[in-house]
Amino acid sequence: MTTLSDPPRESFRLSMLINDTRYRSYTFQFIALLAVIALFAYLGSNLMQNLRDAGLNISYEFLGEPSGYDINQTLIEYDSRSSHWRASVAGILNTLLVAFLGCITATVLGVVVGVLRLSKNWLVRKLMAGYVEAFRNVPVLIWIIIIFTVMTAVLPAPSAFRGDDPARTMFLDAVAFTNRGVYVPKPVWLEGSGIVVGVFIASVIGMFAYRRYATKLLYDTGKLLPMGWPSLVILIVPTLLIFFILGRPIALDYPALKGFNFQGGIQIRGSLIALWFALAIYTGAFIAENVRAGILAVSKGQTEAAASLGLRPGRIMNLVILPQALRVIIPPVISQYLNLTKNSSLAIAVGYMDITGTLGGITLNQTGRAIETVLLLMLFYLAISLAISGVMNVYNNSVKLKER
Template sequence: MTTMTDPPSGGFRLSQLIYDSRYRSLTIQTVAMVLIMVLAFMLVSNIQTNLQAAGKDFDFGFLDRPAGYRIDPALIEYDIVNSTHARAALVGIVNTLVVAFLGCILATVIGVFAGVLRLSKNWLISRLMSVYVEGFRNVPLLLWIVAIYAVVTEGLSPPRAFKTGDAEMWFNESVALTNRYLTIPAPVLENGSTILLAIIAICFVLVVFFRKFARKKQEATGEILPVFWISLAIMVIPALLAYFVLGRPVSLDYPELGGFNFSGGIQIGAPMMALTLALALYTGAFIAEIVRAGILAVSKGQSEAAFALGLRPGRTMNLVILPQALRVIIPPMISQFLNLTKNSSLALAVGYNDVRATLGGTTINLTGKELEGTILLGLFYLALSLLISGVFNVYNNRVKLKER
């Protein structure tokens, strides 16, 4: 004899919202949503009340007003009289991008070298790299930035020491390293330099084709061409020939010591050097560990197999280990690049005019638009970070394991 139990009839009861698993998640989501909206409303109304109490409005009109303060270095045109706060922000953005770009490249180079060398069988080298990695990884970045800047400003000579002969220029009076900047000769393009640039561009294209050809040949016949030396020759020899045939169309503008400073040439400011170097060394230490982890993640059998085939250690590293390690390395590298970019906002500590110092510093100070300025600054870093991770995700998709 069986008893049939009817499904509970009767209408919907309120307690079902909590005890019935069909409705429970919906309940929780609704409550969470309401809470978030209440919180948001409180924040916004709090801001409105406080802005009103402080007699301030919320608008971005300040961006169109003339800034009136000086920004060094300004890599895009910036006129102290007419340029607006928007332009000042743009100058800062360019400065941020320059430091972030150079820092990322330098950090990658340093990190890859240190990571590979830390696995070296040479006791001294691997220990030295351990000291570097642990030293930079475990001390706050701000301290390194300030320390490196202090070494530059306190350790090197001011420009006037070059006048009195207390300090000397290098490389036949063409390069001077002062405590304010590194000054190097600037190339000056004269008549015929366009032809020279065109020739260099053509050579570059040739190199790309040659490398494709060499690769095909290797795949077809197994014969390996000395790609590096031939590429170098293609790049250098025609350019050198053209340079002399065209009558040396590119000359150098040497820095000269004026009243207070060197004039002419290119000057790379001490704040920028210190900041870039500190960012690169700091992030490089993290990248070194990522690279080391990536290499260790490739099974030992891979290198043993490569050795068994008779590949030398260098080729084993380049052709077998690194391509596989890259799959492990790239994703955490992206977040290191993002870190470096955002950390560049510590520039103010050494007086480098990045976007945090112009838009987020002086502009806010002059206009009193803390809220607007901070929002813009946040949006800029957000956009930049998303852009960087987007670009690297595309690259990651290209190198990651293809599963078919």
């Protein structure tokens, strides 16, 4: 390549490109680059040819046009006159919502089950092992469909709550479990509610301040202040006081059966619940295995050392085992979060309107812009994946640094 101007020893130069290790790697890289460029050029020219033949073009103008369809659950203002772009944003927010809920639930479930799998209780241990194996070895799509079927086919329709002697009644007169979703009371913010919220936030800060102070006192002087009940008091009492002093500025809007459906309150749709639970339970099984492996990775000497210092079993777990296990646990759990987010694209199976359902589903169908929508869809998931792994890697590194 660089020796192009070296005519007399041509055969030697060529063989050197293959046989001389100094140049060979350049040859290989050049060939690889050429092959990749050729591949893309080939695919691109095919694409152009096909589009020309079919009289189509690549254009993203459809994103600005009215979508014409409605979405049942949106976190932003949206109606059928809004643009396809807005529909995609609504879908993105729905994806993020279910991923967020799913990750939290899966983590809680995974940690609890992972710890219980190492419990001394034989029955609990076996039960948890059964749960983990059952969920790890069956496709998540089947679980999503099963839970969705439970939601729609087992729970009663809203009409079961109708009439003077209804077949079903609302739980505590506030929560209705129907096959269209769960209806829960919605808080109504009246005048003065801002003060209550402000006080509550202040007491949360106060609680953490107290706990910090108690810990510091413990480390400095060895004096042990009670932790549990004072923090609870700090958290609850001022807020409750101000709540009643101001005359209950926060009311609840209870769902009530009006017309076809329950009106008022917040509706958590069956499709969201099915997807959320299925993803959480499925991913929870994997996280449980990671947690168990992480705990087992902490050597038994650590437990024994802590025990010989006179720590109670609960404290051994909290202060000695978990902090060390966390370093082993976090990297695989990050990839489980990523998997959960990617699996949320199966929302299509239950009609949850995530990004795959809006942009990759209805918009694709209505506009026929397959290449553009699928490309945008992939870019979105790629961005999400890179963002999650980026944030988690930063956190992971910060945990790791303390080790040294």
